[in-house]
Amino acid sequence: MTQLQIGLYGLGRMGGNMAKRLARGGVTVYAYNRSFEVAEKLAAGDDNVRACRSLEEVVASLSAPRVLWLMLPSGPATEAAILQAAALLEPGDILVDGANGYYKEAIARADQLAGQGIRFVDVGVSGGIWGLDNGYCLMAGGDEAALAAVIPFLKLLAPAPDRGWLHAGPVGSGHFTKMVHNGIEYGMMQAFAEGFALMQAKTEFELDLAKIAELWRHSSVVRSWLLDLTADFLKADQKLVDIAPVVADSGEGRWTALEAVEQGVPTPVMSLALMMRFASQGKNDYAARMLAMMRKGFGGHAVQGKGE
Structure with a gap:
């Protein structure tokens, strides 16, 4: 069985712990942060976390169809990352926005990315700094095909595979619910x-x-x-x-x-x-x-x- 892999951009208090939890679950995490030292420290001693120096390196390291998860502050930082990712990803790839974003913006982003064949999933994440040990509550919005590729990661991030995560509905519903x-x-x-x-x-x-x-x-x-x-x-x-x-x-x-x-x-x-x-x-x-x-x-x- 091929090992799960994901790209994770944004290694703050939540993103960093999410990378650790995914790695504990056996996922290969290609981790990127604006400060490489943060990614490097996260990867130290964990063979499942690979520190990347750029988003280009993350995308190049992932096998298609790629899953790239953004855990950045909502607003300009996330918007800039989405534009950058859109220029790197290929048709069939999946971009996940885990920021506390506005659901109307998620719907607009999904429409824009669909024109390039890139699928978009919005995930509301609750759990704060305790999520590493206790798991996260995850509310996902997107179509069935896109969610099928993301669900294995939701199950690992949640408190248990059968609870703590939900496919809430179409694109926008994840951020709306959050x-x-x-x-x-x-x-x-x-x-x-x-x-x-x-x-x-x-x-x-x-x-x-x-x-x-x-x-x-x-x-x-x-x-x-x-x-x-x-x-x-x-x-x-x-x-x-x-x-x-x-x-x-x-x-x-x-x-x-x-x-x-x-x-x-x-x-x-x-x-x-x-x-x-x-x-x-x-x-x-x-x-x-x-x-x-x-x-x-x-x-x-x-x-x-x-x-x-």
Whole structure:
């Protein structure tokens, strides 16, 4: 039986661990990163990982029909890589985009590549830095023929061959499903944050948040991996005074809110969770100043100066 082989471009926190997991499964991984040292370090001591100095070397090393998987940040980096790959791949080859990309862009890319005979698969990947040991949750979009070549890799990356991966539907459905997944994630995180903030503020009860988080992990209806992670960091630090109250937002949260508007489907929890992230980034500061000044105007209420 011929050994499975794949090209993997992008060896960051997720891409690097995915390369390791595939290699553990017996796949020959032709690994490429803009910094060759990253690929070289990954390949050290692992005969199944081959460090490549260029995307050209990756493509030349793979047997046709090739499977090239991109694990780059969505946006310009992925777009540039797709254009570069399109000039190197041949008809029948398969290009997989594992970035957290916008599903409408995936559909457009698939149409463009189809004109060259290159098949396109969009895969939403969840699992973060824990995927190496626990496996990844994979949501794939594409036609049956393209998925047939990608499924062996999905089975190795997933927690088990029979679970943790799904052919969600046609091109675009993988990234669409991951987009909604991340919108739900925003809402769940916001709910946990608000609940623990409410308990932390009830000082007269002297609640031990770490013990409560640990308690809820067992048989509670809110038990989840997010709660597991929360319990872990609360054991070390409940006050979090050294953590800046700033939360970044990614494209998926914004795209989910926009999709809800386009479809006319109410998603208040996910949308408000996104707004709270904007607020944490200082984007509510001017509006809050406006409110303070309006309140002063109609009621003569004092305004607190900056730094007071």
